[in-house]
Amino acid sequence: MERLSSSTARTQLVLRQFRKHRLAVWGGRILLVLYLMAAFAGFFSPYDPNYYELYPPKGNHPPTRIHFVDPETGRLSRPFVYATKRSIDPVTLQPRYEEDPSQGKFYLRFFVRTPDQPYTVFKVFRSDLRLIGVDPPGRIFLMGTDNFGRDLFSRIVYGGQVSLTIGILSALVSFALGLLLGGIAGYFSGRPFALSLPPRAWRGWSGVLGLVGLLLWLAVAAGVLFLAWSFVRLSPGKGVFSLAVDGVVLLLGFGGALLILWKVFREPLKLDPDDLIMRTVEIIAAIPSLFLLISLRAVFPTNIDPLITFYLVVGLLGFIGWGGLARVVRGIVLSVREMDYVQAARALGASDGRIIARHVLPATASYVIVSLSLTIPGFILGESGLSFLGLGVTEPYTSWGLLLQAAQQGGFASFTDRPWVLWPGFFIFLAVLSWNFLGDGLRDALDPRRRR
Template sequence: MLAVQPVVLLSDLLIFALVAALALFFVQLARDPLARGRWRSVFESRLGSSAFMVILFYVLLALLDSLHYREPLPAVAETQVADALAQTDETDKQPTIEDKVHYSQQVNSVLDAVLAGLHAQDEKTYSEPFSIYSFARENQTSDDGKVVREFPRLIHAGRHLQQGESVAVDVLQRSFKAVLIGLAMMAALVILHLQWRFRSRSRNRAQSGGDIGSVLPWTTIYITLGVLVVGSSWVLELGQYYHILGTNKVGQDVLYLALKATRTGVLIGTLATLLTLPLAIVLGISAGYFRGWVDDLVQYVYTTLSSIPGILLIAASVLLIDVYIETHQQQFQLTSERADFKFLALCFILGMTSWTGLCRLLRAETLKVSQLDYVQAARAFGVRHGRIIGRHILPNVTHIILIALVLDFSGFVLAEAVLSYIGVGVDPSMASWGNMINEARAELSREPVVWWSVAAAFVLMFILVLAANLFADKVRDAFDPRSAG
């Protein structure tokens, strides 16, 4: 019997599908010399490779947080079962001692297990980063019996310290240990990778069209990966003894919540972006290529949709989802299932209301490309419309799609924060940067200010959005014909 019960949410399946699609993309990239040549300039750039490594790290966190399970509840003692047997009516079916295992309603993930040092050390209320005392004074009784208001010692943070030991010295010592462990792990990875590169160098040189791996800026990649590995080692080591970014109002570790919110940011940016693509591509290219009544109809649709205030439309749709959840509670046995349903509905709503901008761009570009001589010649020779669009139109607008894909990802990550801030975002039980910022509104008005919750959400969101934007710039430079040379 399994020690835990696996739980598969619909969003988990989607992120697994996204990771599989990413792996398939690299496999196809290695087999296609033309595509490999186009992407070479992106990945051989130091900035592009470094940004891509950061994005992959966020995806890894999201993947670990998508492996869900439920832990079994403590088994009932045999004496309690025997008493239950004695009290049961003889005519009823007698329960057995070896009853089935019951599982907790709390759904955890592999990331929770990795961050157990942060997750399982809740305090009473606020505490500052690396502090061993609470942020608020409480009534305490002194040794002589007097009641005084002092900052109480935290339950978990710094409990290993003896009286008089310095927090700063202990943090420096443990940081030094964590950095050494991270550097040792990174050195092992680099050595193994260098050996693999040395053994495969001759084979890569023999391949036609070259290989992306032979031109990658490996020094930059090693440095970026080293920073991520050493940083992760430092967080895992120090998180067992201190609250690195403090705690929130109910005593939860802020760094843990910020890392858990990574899955929400990555998924909402990716899923909402992918939902915009089919509508934008089909309608935009159709309007620019066929023109006439098709163009008029598409323009009418996206003009009408753009005339509706986006926030109001999204808020109304989210409220309808809330009403559906409240009236169909029997469909959601777990809190995580309800939160997952609302989350996917929000992704769908964002995708269905955000395709108009890309549609306009594709329509305008298709109008221009469709007037080129070779496209006109193909139409004059009676080539089917689908073949013309697939062979001549779509390849010439791919750079716009790729650039919009990455930029829209950044926009949706920021949009989730804004929507959660006004109360129409993801479910409050789901960790997200928007929920953290929303909860920090009252904290920023305190005296003294509780700044670390909003700072943690801002920094992690800023890094992801910045990496996505930098990667989008390199994709634009590589695929936009006007930026060549």
């Protein structure tokens, strides 16, 4: 009971400190609205994101003007819109839309049914109820349309499902890898595993690590042979000297592979998890993140299923983002593992896995919570960048980065003639800024030195 009351008091103190950070509170509120709209995109969007009309065409339609005053009486009226008629500007050759009061008023209606455009909620519940709409043939475009005539507001709401979800899922993948590998690197630092090759006494984790080590060194030997063979295969010369060089390269390749295998099978392999993991982190950190991301994405074909592309982007973003967290967690674990309560648990016979799960990793909770909130916006920007370059999510799905790519294809006219196509950039900016404000507030609330 005493422990429960202490935990409750600590939680109340953290919440009270968080409420003092006004920007963080507003950031949390904005994110709540964005994620609710993304979760129930079908309800909040007036139309299906891929719906458009062939006739009359609505390509690059500006945001619909909503009227609140009846022009006939001059008094406040129920909100309504007019239909529009399309023409071509003779100078710019761009479509031009003008209101057509002759077709009558189309009043805004809430909680409308759209049987021709049903949707599903969480891929489980089927519905056709939408928050706002107008009677046909009227149309309401709150943020205009794209070049195909698809409602931009509906596409932004649905795009939030991808952009916002990828940010969280990629952060979870990154933090799972960072916590696991950083904890192993810190806890087992200075305690190398001796792996006997060929296997003579592989049991438990030693067997798993031994198999991994064997496969690793076999891959290194195969890589040496592949490099030698690639040099010979790509060698353009056909003379005696060229053949002699090719023969020397092949001999060196075979000799190097045999030397690696002889060394591995002759002596036990000592592997320090700390060295292995940290060197991997350094290799990943040495390559620019965007270049590495594009290179890894380019390995896979661009015409694969869009849903597979979604999970592929999640995995790639999570894979390149775990190194920084692993370094910090390693440092925290190196300090925590020398604490008295950890030494006491080890003296009582607790296993390494139990000590890591029950005593070491919980000590990183405060840092992980703050870091998670500050890492998610980076993954949102990463996904937007990939989709903007055409390497991320593809049609029929949409994301904020993909919408920006469509705006970029319009050239300078996107700024002068149809600036509403830049709305996705504003939502990216708003989500990233809100996550940063939220992270700052959580950092201040969870840090005892910052509490007032």
